[in-house]
Amino acid sequence: MTTLEVRHLTKDYRSHRGHGAALRAVDDFSVRVTAGETVALVGESGSGKSTVAKMAVRLVTPTAGEVLLDGVAPARGGRADKRYRSRVQMVFQDPFSSLNPSLPIAYQLARPLRIHGVVRSAAEEERELLRLMEAVNLSPAKEVLRKYPHELSGGQRQRVAIARALAPRPEVLIADEPVSMLDVSIRLEILQLLDDLKRENDLAVLYITHDLATARHFSSRIVVMRRGRVVERGRSDDVILTPVHPYTQLLVRAAPDPASGPFAVDLQRYERHPEVTLGALDPDLDTWPEDAHWARDWRDDDADRSLVEELTGLAAASR
Amino acid sequence: MSAPLLSIDDLTVEYRTARPVRAVDHVSIEIAPGEIFGLAGESGCGKSTLAYAVTRLLQPPAEIVGGAIRWTPDGADPLDVLGLDGRELRAFRWSEISMVFQGAMNALNPVHTVRSQIEDVFVDHRSGLSRTERRARAEELLATVGIDPRHLTSYPHELSGGMRQRVMIAIALALRPRLIVMDEPTTALDVVVQRTILDEIDRLRSELGFAVLFITHDLGLLLEISDRVGIMLSGRLVEQGSSRQIQDAPRHDYTQHLLRSFPSLRGDMPATGTRYVDREPERRPS
Numbered sequence: 001m002t003t004l005e006v007r008h009l010t011k012d013y014r015s016h017r018g019h020g021a022a023l024r025a026v027d028d029f030s031v032r033v034t035a036g037e038t039v040a041l042v043g044e045s046g047s048g049k050s051t052v053a054k055m056a057v058r059l060v061t062p063t064a065g066e067v068l069l070d071g072v073a074p075a076r077g078g079r080a081d082k083r084y085r086s087r088v089q090m091v092f093q094d095p096f097s098s099l100n101p102s103l104p105i106a107y108q109l110a111r112p113l114r115i116h117g118v119v120r121s122a123a124e125e126e127r128e129l130l131r132l133m134e135a136v137n138l139s140p141a142k143e144v145l146r147k148y149p150h151e152l153s154g155g156q157r158q159r160v161a162i163a164r165a166l167a168p169r170p171e172v173l174i175a176d177e178p179v180s181m182l183d184v185s186i187r188l189e190i191l192q193l194l195d196d197l198k199r200e201n202d203l204a205v206l207y208i209t210h211d212l213a214t215a216r217h218f219s220s221r222i223v224v225m226r227r228g229r230v231v232e233r234g235r236s237d238d239v240i241l242t243p244v245h246p247y248t249q250l251l252v253r254a255a256p257d258p259a260s261g262p263f264a265v266d267l268q269r270y271e272r273h274p275e276v277t278l279g280a281l282d283p284d285l286d287t288w289p290e291d292a293h294w295a296r297d298w299r300d301d302d303a304d305r306s307l308v309e310e311l312t313g314l315a316a317a318s319r
Numbered sequence: 320m321s322a323p324l325l326s327i328d329d330l331t332v333e334y335r336t337a338r339p340v341r342a343v344d345h346v347s348i349e350i351a352p353g354e355i356f357g358l359a360g361e362s363g364c365g366k367s368t369l370a371y372a373v374t375r376l377l378q379p380p381a382e383i384v385g386g387a388i389r390w391t392p393d394g395a396d397p398l399d400v401l402g403l404d405g406r407e408l409r410a411f412r413w414s415e416i417s418m419v420f421q422g423a424m425n426a427l428n429p430v431h432t433v434r435s436q437i438e439d440v441f442v443d444h445r446s447g448l449s450r451t452e453r454r455a456r457a458e459e460l461l462a463t464v465g466i467d468p469r470h471l472t473s474y475p476h477e478l479s480g481g482m483r484q485r486v487m488i489a490i491a492l493a494l495r496p497r498l499i500v501m502d503e504p505t506t507a508l509d510v511v512v513q514r515t516i517l518d519e520i521d522r523l524r525s526e527l528g529f530a531v532l533f534i535t536h537d538l539g540l541l542l543e544i545s546d547r548v549g550i551m552l553s554g555r556l557v558e559q560g561s562s563r564q565i566q567d568a569p570r571h572d573y574t575q576h577l578l579r580s581f582p583s584l585r586g587d588m589p590a591t592g593t594r595y596v597d598r599e600p601e602r603r604p605s
């Protein structure tokens with residue numbers, strides 16, 4: 001039972017060896033994911049969602065803010081990072097490039113088992129490899145373990161990548177666009193697998209995606225990001241069915257949804273939904289009820305002006 | 320439906336490799352003028368091979384082993400597309416059928432300006448235009464797809480993914496074709512950008528009246544933008560019908576499976592995470 005807490009994370013990227021202007025990729029981002037729960041982080045490319053993922057697994061050092069496990073900030077540095085990563089693992093977007101093409105699957109799964117000290121003998125390793133293959137439904141296990149990545153389909157490769165992430169027996173899983181490179185018809189299969197694994201292992205899952213539909217169906221809460229900042233957050237159904245922030249509305253309108261009628265853009269929706277809190281500052285994780293629906297106040301924000309103008313045009317057109 | 324512009328009749332394409340692969344298996348499709356026909360299927364189902372057959376871009380080891388493709392513009396005599404050679408093919412391609420390629424964001428030449436890549440089409444396919452006319456037409460085309468003509472002097476890397484895609488569409492529109500084949504034209508783009516491109520395609524279609532053969536693995540998207548939809552599985556066209564009919568009353572198991580495999584965003588459609596096994600080849604003698 002581990003809770004992942006990301007508090008006030010900020011990341012500035014500096015170009016020209018630190019002399020250029022800083023680009024704030026992530027700006028005061030906070031989220032809490034409890035064990036057995038999936039929280040989705042959605043936004044377009046460049047919104048900062050992958051930077052959040054990389055900071056959560058310590059591939060990128062935050063400019064400010066911290067990542068806590070069960071309320072404690074784990075130590076940093078070589079060995080501590082290794083211990084941290086045995087608790088927090090990541091599944092990458094592209095199963096075609098995240099596996100080493102020159103090594104058999106068995107080797108790629110055995111490495112994390114050895115490195116993180118999960119197994120001590122060859123017999124244990126064998127047993128654990130078979131267990132991992134079974135966990136991700138890859139069979140016949142022994143045969144697949146002998147294969148090289150190019151002999152597997154995209155879906156099978158992503159299963160291997162998931163098995164690799166599970167190898168150190170993590171408590172937190174960061175899944176960064178885990179299905180966006182896969183065919184539509186096998187995406188659900190992989191997401192269903194992640195969902196089952198989450199339940200069986202009581203994992204806290206941060207699901208990063210630009211696909212609102214799977215975000216809604218596989219997570220209890222959704223956090224919408226734009227330009228490094230959270231613009232809306234709440235229970236999945238609330239965010240998708242009554243989106244308040246103009247950007248969330250733009251996303252909902254853009255997503256293909258042939259089974260429903262056209263989505264009506266409505267900038268005044270918040271007036272009919274007093275339960276939605278509008279605020280200029282991100283809610284404080286300690287006092288904020290997790291399920292409450294929050295949106296960033298865009299009405300006086302210059303940064304959102306062009307977005308609001310675009311939305312006003314769309315609202316007029318859909319009337 | 321009015322008389323078809325393009326009729327693909329019983330088309331079969333094989334890759335003559337060590338173990339021959341039948342990529343397109345007796346497929347028949349008709350596309351009417353001004354219609355958007357969507358073709359859906361997973362990677363490897365043969366949809367791109369079909370697109371390449373229509374535009375006569377197939378390279379060995381791919382070989383058309385059966386069927387016919389006929390082109391009938393405005394009640395003129397049907398043209399046998401597969402019989403075109405050399406100059407006829409050059410005249411037909413791009414001025415009658417053009418194509419927006421898969422991964423079109425990377426299909427632009429990085430070392431040439433947008434202007435020279437658009438003007439290239441005129442130089443290549445219709446030597447009649449003067450330099451000034453070509454310039455004017457290039458400007459007009461960019462404006463048509465909603466890009467400021469000052470970007471004529473830009474290089475591809477100076478444009479966003481969505482803008483590059485618009486440039487590709489401008490190039491496809493250059494000779495005012497009657498049909499544009501679009502192979503996964505929005506797959507690499509963000510949802511919001513994808514939506515603006517789709518809106519743009521729809522607007523241009525109603526203004527200019529071209530037909531579209533739209534190919535993607537994203538059935539949800541296809542159902543929204545297409546007039547009619549065809550579903551491909553292992554080279555076969557297992558079902559075709561109006562978008563409405565495919566959405567509301569899909570007949571083939573595989574279509575039903577595909578429909579269940581993407582959850583509805585705002586609806587409550589149940590989704591399944593199971594795999595579809597194509598049993599047809601086992602039942603059939605080959």
